[in-house]
Amino acid sequence: MKTSAAIAFTLFGIATANPIVTSSKYKRADLAGLDFEIINLARNLESLELNYWNQGLANFTDDDFNNAGYQGFRQYLELFRDQEIAHFTVLNEAAGGGFKNCTYKFPVTTPYDLLSVGQVVTTVGEGAFIGGVANLTSSPARLTGASILGNEARQNSLLRQYLGLDYFNAVNFDTPLTASQAYSLAEPFLDCPSSNPPINFHLIPPLMANFTSGATPHSAGDEITVMWESSKVYLGNDVHITFLADMYSIPCPLTQSGDGMGTVTLPKGINGTSVLVATNFNGGGPIPDKQNFAIGYVVVA
Numbered sequence: 424m425k426t427s428a429a430i431a432f433t434l435f436g437i438a439t440a441n442p443i444v445t446s447s448k449y450k451r452a453d454l455a456g457l458d459f460e461i462i463n464l465a466r467n468l469e470s471l472e473l474n475y476w477n478q479g480l481a482n483f484t485d486d487d488f489n490n491a492g493y494q495g496f497r498q499y500l501e502l503f504r505d506q507e508i509a510h511f512t513v514l515n516e517a518a519g520g521g522f523k524n525c526t527y528k529f530p531v532t533t534p535y536d537l538l539s540v541g542q543v544v545t546t547v548g549e550g551a552f553i554g555g556v557a558n559l560t561s562s563p564a565r566l567t568g569a570s571i572l573g574n575e576a577r578q579n580s581l582l583r584q585y586l587g588l589d590y591f592n593a594v595n596f597d598t599p600l601t602a603s604q605a606y607s608l609a610e611p612f613l614d615c616p617s618s619n620p621p622i623n624f625h626l627i628p629p630l631m632a633n634f635t636s637g638a639t640p641h642s643a644g645d646e647i648t649v650m651w652e653s654s655k656v657y658l659g660n661d662v663h664i665t666f667l668a669d670m671y672s673i674p675c676p677l678t679q680s681g682d683g684m685g686t687v688t689l690p691k692g693i694n695g696t697s698v699l700v701a702t703n704f705n706g707g708g709p710i711p712d713k714q715n716f717a718i719g720y721v722v723v724a
């Protein structure tokens with residue numbers, strides 16, 4: 424027993440001395456086509472997160488968090504910042520560098536805002552990596568993506584726990600996002616220099632969604648009011664609201680109550696932060712890019 428434990432320990436030592444993420448296989452030359460596009464999106468999301476936590480550190484002191492009821496939170500902010508430096512560095516190297524920080528603007532003025540927007544940002548970040556891993560063909564890139572998504576999920580759980588939300592987020596399986604869905608949810612915060620490689624995914628217009636009955640944690644049957652800019656959103660025929668969740672998605676009828684406005688009822692089986700898509704798609708797989716007419720989210724529990 425002792426010997427095999429010692430061998431295992433030694434092997435582990437060797438493995439960590441040669442982290443696979445810096446493998447020479449995982450260089451831009453090997454990341455072509457969709458692999459490059461996904462990793463380029465991923466580094467943009469990581470850079471957004473890094474700048475988010477950095478702004479939070481610049482904006483709020485220990486006392487600010489403690490007085491807002493988030494005892495000892497700032498040490499985790501420093502940890503998250505360090506984790507995002509690591510994630511960004513690896514992805515930026517993989518994508519061949521050539522990246523400058525964008526201008527990042529967030530709707531944050533209080534410690535509560537920082538945690539609650541951060542909770543959404545990490546939900547989207549994790550969903551982007553789950554969707555990305557499904558489509559990456561480079562094995563080292565998949566491995567790196569998978570090892571980052573677990574870390575994002577733990578950041579998300581800690582934020583949810585501090586906020587008094589369900590810290591498991593989704594029910595049994597976390598929610599994958601397509602690259603276009605993740606990009607579209609992040610894009611309102613981003614203003615990137617034209618020298619950066621562009622993010623080549625489909626931009627879906629925003630859908631604002633707010634509960635107009637019940638209270639957090641919400642239950643099936645609670646009403647959600649949704650709003651969209653009607654000049655930017657094509658609603659197609661048979662439009663409904665699909666709640667992205669788990670391994671499946673749940674389509675629900677949309678009652679249009681005015682121009683760019685409607686209501687939908689929370690279905691059963693949705694928990695955590697749910698991404699909502701206005702669509703006419705009725706298939707089983709991810710919603711095809713052009714059939715995502717508008718995208719937003721609600722915090723259910």
Ligand SMILES: *[C@@H]1O[C@H](CO)[C@@H](O)[C@H](O)[C@H]1NC(C)=O
Binds near residue numbers: 473474477522523524
């Ligand atoms: C982007 O800005 C952050 C500070 O928020 C800094 O730590 C990081 O090094 C910058 N990244 C690049 C690529 O300049």
Ligand SMILES: *[C@@H]1O[C@H](CO)[C@@H](O)[C@H](O)[C@H]1NC(C)=O
Binds near residue numbers: 531
């Ligand atoms: C930090 O404060 C600036 C200035 O008030 C604000 O614009 C920005 O959104 C804040 N960001 C975060 C993440 O706290």
Ligand SMILES: *[C@@H]1O[C@H](CO)[C@@H](O)[C@H](O)[C@H]1NC(C)=O
Binds near residue numbers: 603709711
């Ligand atoms: C990823 O794969 C799914 C099919 O599994 C597809 O619908 C989606 O659009 C693909 N592309 C991206 C970039 O997410």
Ligand SMILES: *[C@@H]1O[C@H](CO)[C@@H](O)[C@H](O)[C@H]1NC(C)=O
Binds near residue numbers: 631632
């Ligand atoms: C409505 O939902 C949006 C996100 O879709 C959020 O930014 C906003 O704060 C919510 N407004 C209210 C009044 O809850």
Ligand SMILES: *[C@@H]1O[C@H](CO)[C@@H](O)[C@H](O)[C@H]1NC(C)=O
Binds near residue numbers: 589643723
């Ligand atoms: C969310 O999950 C919690 C348990 O983790 C459960 O008690 C609650 O009923 C769920 N909410 C909904 C709306 O399904």
